[in-house]
Amino acid sequence: MTARRPLPERDVLIIVDVQNDFCPGGALAVPEGDSIVAPINRMAQRFAHVILTQDWHPANHTSFASAHPGRKPYDTILMPYGSQTLWPDHCVQASTGAAFHPRLDVPHAAAIIRKGIHPDIDSYSTFYENDRTTPTGLVGYLGERGLSRIFLAGLALDFCVRYSAEDASAHGLEVVIVRDCCRAINVNGSLDQAEAKFSEIGARMMTSQELV
Ligand code: VGL
Ligand code: ZN
Numbered sequence: 001m002t003a004r005r006p007l008p009e010r011d012v013l014i015i016v017d018v019q020n021d022f023c024p025g026g027a028l029a030v031p032e033g034d035s036i037v038a039p040i041n042r043m044a045q046r047f048a049h050v051i052l053t054q055d056w057h058p059a060n061h062t063s064f065a066s067a068h069p070g071r072k073p074y075d076t077i078l079m080p081y082g083s084q085t086l087w088p089d090h091c092v093q094a095s096t097g098a099a100f101h102p103r104l105d106v107p108h109a110a111a112i113i114r115k116g117i118h119p120d121i122d123s124y125s126t127f128y129e130n131d132r133t134t135p136t137g138l139v140g141y142l143g144e145r146g147l148s149r150i151f152l153a154g155l156a157l158d159f160c161v162r163y164s165a166e167d168a169s170a171h172g173l174e175v176v177i178v179r180d181c182c183r184a185i186n187v188n189g190s191l192d193q194a195e196a197k198f199s200e201i202g203a204r205m206m207t208s209q210e211l212v
Pocket of ligand 2: 055056063116
């Protein structure tokens with residue numbers, strides 16, 4: 001891609017969960033999670049369409065290990081909607097941990113999709129909750145605006161970014177992963193599984209240097 005040529009009108013950048021709790025010092029810190037903030041800010045300037053997502057759980061959310069006596073973070077349990085990794089309490093609605101990283105600077109973002117708001121179900125994908133059927137409305141939002149190619153950046157590569165990519169691809173959207181603008185949690189083989197999924201769905205890998 002030639003530098004500075006305007007991106008096609010159908011392109012949208014989705015910045016996933018760049019929140020304090022997913023950065024070093026946070027409750028569910030992703031290694032180097034904060035290192036993606038500066039390149040994301042730079043790259044976002046090239047996009048006319050930007051959407052932010054925000055993990056946004058009620059206290060006692062079912063994805064928290066603390067809600068399951070005898071369980072600890074990173075255990076896996078079976079929920080009515082399938083298998084669920086249990087997490088430390090994180091991104092509790094309106095807490096400092098749930099706030100965007102203070103250096104995230106994307107004032108032209110047009111929408112914020114909040115996910116994981118229902119007490120009894122987790123949500124990684126920014127399109128569907130983990131039952132894979134309860135929608136967030138993002139498919140309709142993108143469709144109505146004619147946005148058909150999504151660039152994904154953020155945290156965590158092996159959870160929210162991965163499931164967002166899968167759902168987007170299932171809806172016929174073209175998916176680009178901006179690899180240097182993502183970081184992974186990497187628990188129980190999740191990073192390898194995510195990479196395998198990305199190639200299975202034909203997601204394109206790019207770097208932010210190719211975009212700025
Ligand atoms: C996420 C674990 C728990 C994510 C959210 O956004 O990737 N991961 N909640
Ligand atoms: Zn969460």
